Amino acid sequence: MACYILTTKKRDQRLFRKILTDPHIFETPRELLLAIRSNKRGPILIIDLEIRGHEKIGFQTAELVKKNNPNAQIILLAEDSRLANYCFEYQVGVLDFIIKNDRDLTFQKRLLRAIEKAQYNLHKIFYTKPIFVRFPNGTRSILVDLTHIIYISCEKGTHHLILHEHDRITKIRATLKTVVPLHKDICQIHSSFAINLNYLKDYQPKKKIITLSTGNALPVSRRYASEVRMHTTRFTQPPSKDENPNFKRND
Structure with missing residues (x-):
């Protein structure tokens, strides 16, 4: 490349x-x-x-x-x-x-x-193969490709969530309490934030901050710190060439 x-x-x-x-x-x-x-x-x-x-x-x-x-x-x-x-x-x-x-x-x-x-x-x-998840949106629902969702944030003062993708954001009427259980890759890290674990790059426990592979830095509250720490090793290592035959290195 x-x-x-x-x-x-x-x-x-x-x-x-x-x-x-x-x-x-x-x-x-x-x-x-x-x-x-x-x-x-x-x-x-x-x-x-x-x-x-x-x-x-x-x-x-x-x-x-x-x-x-x-x-x-x-x-x-x-x-x-x-x-x-x-x-x-x-x-x-x-x-x-x-x-x-x-x-x-x-x-x-x-x-x-x-x-x-x-x-x-x-x-x-x-x-990555699409992972379609149906997210609640008020009295209705929308079908979302989870692989495109980097993180989810609460819109302050409302009952809305913001789905952050690479090239757009989508607002839905829902709460983190209802969307976090929808898939194992959705991890709540704060009362206002949840992340797609596949984008987790680094966790700094002392600073209580995680960094995503997109460069976004988000806060981690004490309540969710142990769960974030548990996932850090699993999701921060890129696969080897043997694990992913389509991946090429510039050696």
Whole structure:
């Protein structure tokens, strides 16, 4: 699978051509954005935050990418770890943030793991067999493909829920109490949130936060912490090549 790369550093460009099978390298955000404009299925992007001395151009580019293609899998590279704080400011849903302190094998292995995870995420989004679940909606019901639901939130002050998908949201008249038991992959993590366990990426017990593979970060309340912890190991590991013959690595 092709990787779209934004960097002006020649040394990095040489490295990417060496370790990746199909790198598409660009030196300006405009060139990158034009190249992925027709990619509707979710490109994998590696974006160097610093472009020609400007530290935030990478964030701004990632923000534009996500706005036009919510399925995009974005890996950010930086030489200054302090730039990671801006990930929350720009809300770009980053898959990984990698510090380029050196170009040793540790950096290369982490980059390849991030690309592998991106491929796995896109596989789940587009090739997973649909799971149709009938959700209540007031006095009626609607048929929903659960594989497209990332998480569910309560609309404050109402009796409505918001179903968050990759490219849209749907409002239904229901409560978490009624929808959580509908399928084993729906897990309540808070009085206001439930997630699709297949999108669970990471759980930080001390911060009481989970991160989804789409980059969304959601709070976990104490009441549901033990259940989230139980599911973390099961759902955060991508399958091996033997477990998923359709999945290819960029080795």
